[in-house]
Amino acid sequence: MKDMNIIRYIVGAFSMLVVLFSCEKSGYIDSGTYPNNYDGTILQYLDSRPELFDSLMKVVKLADMEAVLNNDNITFFAPPDVTIEKSVRLLNQVLFIQGRDTVIDLAQVNPIVWKEYLSMYVFEERRSLKDYPQLDTLKMESFPGQGFIALGGQNMNIGVLYNDVVSKNNAGVEQRVKYAGYRQLYLSNFDFGIIHTPIATSDIRTRNGNLHVLNIKKHSFGFSSINFANRAFSLM
Template identity: 35%
Template sequence: MSSNNIKRYAKIAILYLGVAAGLTSCAKDDYYRDGGLADPNFEGSMLAYLESKPVEFDTIAQLVKLAGLDELLQTGDVTFFAPSDSEVKDLIGYVGRDGLNNRLYALKKDTIRVLADVDSLIWKKYLERHLFRGSNFLADYPQIDHSLKQIYPGENYYSLNNTVLNIGVVYHDVNDVKYAGYRQLSISYIPDVSRPNDGWYTTMISSSDIKPTNGVVHTLSKDDALFGFDPDEFIDDVAASK
């Protein structure tokens, strides 16, 4: 083989390697840009999923057991809008004037040192606000625009303990094009159903459509979430139970 042919074949080989590398790079870029390419399936129950994420859900998994909901989260077909551990810790550990333990101390009642110091029925009440019957994915919910609820109102749903909550998909804007951006679930607690459009406690969802073997998990944003959606109500319930 002549030296010219060798050089020509070498150039072709380098070209193919460059194309392959470019395709691999694009695939990686696409993966990191599009979370949808990640596998949302979890080979285990919903409770096992929570237990597999100790940083985010170790406390929530404990509360599920304290509330007597562990069997439901192992076998029941439910959708769980899961708060993170930090929300529970913020409620119990907050040391400001209106914090849980300060309120209890002012009332001369026992403060909360461990999760079991809160009545299990209270944990059950607030966890069941986050649970809905059946498996519901982001695509199953209607659009909501919180600034134009008369046009895009989302939809009201009954949680497991018959609390009314509004759930909808926010269509974000991109490059000044309305509703052309990514889609994100929101959930809103309606404290007074006689005034269904007032006083909402709205929380955005940071990740959605995680699919264990029973049901669906959507995770509440750490920046927005308030466990039970109304911390004052939770604190009042705990104080009344002491």
């Protein structure tokens, strides 16, 4: 309980850091310049983009999940390095307050933690945006998306948000056509409250599955940095 109080105490300061840090690399993430097809496996694609996935590749190796991303027929929602750095930064604040050595190498975090949380992003079978039902985060009773079990056994939700088309007529009056705009894939978790994460780029097709890249501005590795920090701290 004491550890959890410490974690909650520093959330406010951490949130400010996240806002500042999340601006980095956003130009590439938001540009949608990923290739639609990649002549290689998911693991090979991640390895080919170290500017975005260098830390993720280290986590994959520490979690002993290279074979999963290289061989199995899967769908992988890739958390870029920035999302991992957010959660590790909060862990380091907890360690510092406790008078413990901070993490300077991802290998200092127990591999059990890496595998547990990375498994939240892996799903059996190849699926594209078009394979998921509609999601409306404000009307979940009407458009809930669809529940899926992740590789690690976690209950997750995946759906496609249909944005509205908004314009103004000659009189300057706003006109809105519901659900007629662009469609965006979302990965959601309900373990720590409802946390919806938009996908920055979807449908990167590789030899062994589909890859969807999470939005760095609206996601922290594990969905909850607080939960990740608490779990990692408990096993150190």
